Amino acid sequence: MGEGFTHFDKNGNAVMVDVSGKNDTFRTATAVGEIHVGQEIMEAVTGGNIKKGDVLGVARVAGIMGVKRTWELVPMCHPLFIQKCSVDYELEEEKGIIRAFCTVKTQGKTGVEMEALTGVQVTLLTIYDMCKAIDKRMVMTNIHLVEKTGGKSGDFSFEKRE
Numbered sequence: 001m002g003e004g005f006t007h008f009d010k011n012g013n014a015v016m017v018d019v020s021g022k023n024d025t026f027r028t029a030t031a032v033g034e035i036h037v038g039q040e041i042m043e044a045v046t047g048g049n050i051k052k053g054d055v056l057g058v059a060r061v062a063g064i065m066g067v068k069r070t071w072e073l074v075p076m077c078h079p080l081f082i083q084k085c086s087v088d089y090e091l092e093e094e095k096g097i098i099r100a101f102c103t104v105k106t107q108g109k110t111g112v113e114m115e116a117l118t119g120v121q122v123t124l125l126t127i128y129d130m131c132k133a134i135d136k137r138m139v140m141t142n143i144h145l146v147e148k149t150g151g152k153s154g155d156f157s158f159e160k161r162e
């Protein structure tokens with residue numbers, strides 16, 4: 001396999017990375033994603049008029065739950081002891097954009113990038129699920145890692161490619 005791929009052995013078989021020799025370090029990751037919605041959904045979400053309940057509150061809890069279960073969803077992820085997780089929002093009401101941010105922190109031998117990305121995606125999926133009765137034409141997009149700290153590879157900050 002090519003250099004840089006850590007989840008394959010020399011024969012190309014999938015493996016979980018051995019982190020037993022790594023030192024515990026403090027690690028953080030923040031991911032972001034957007035769901036683009038129509039005006040009717042945006043008004044219902046901001047006005048609290050969705051029959052299923054508080055969309056952003058329920059989606060926040062779902063995102064946190066997704067973070068804690070990432071290791072069960074992504075085959076090569078290690079189970080982690082999550083020490084902090086938050087889901088926050090930015091709304092661009094006039095453009096119909098709900099932006100979700102998920103920040104995850106731990107101290108351990110492996111990073112929390114996948115947990116932050118999973119948290120964002122589960123948050124957006126929950127918004128979709130709770131609003132699909134109004135309009136199914138929602139689009140989830142721009143999901144990516146914003147930044148990470150700690151670990152062997154060091155810090156990372158997302159910069160758009162041109």
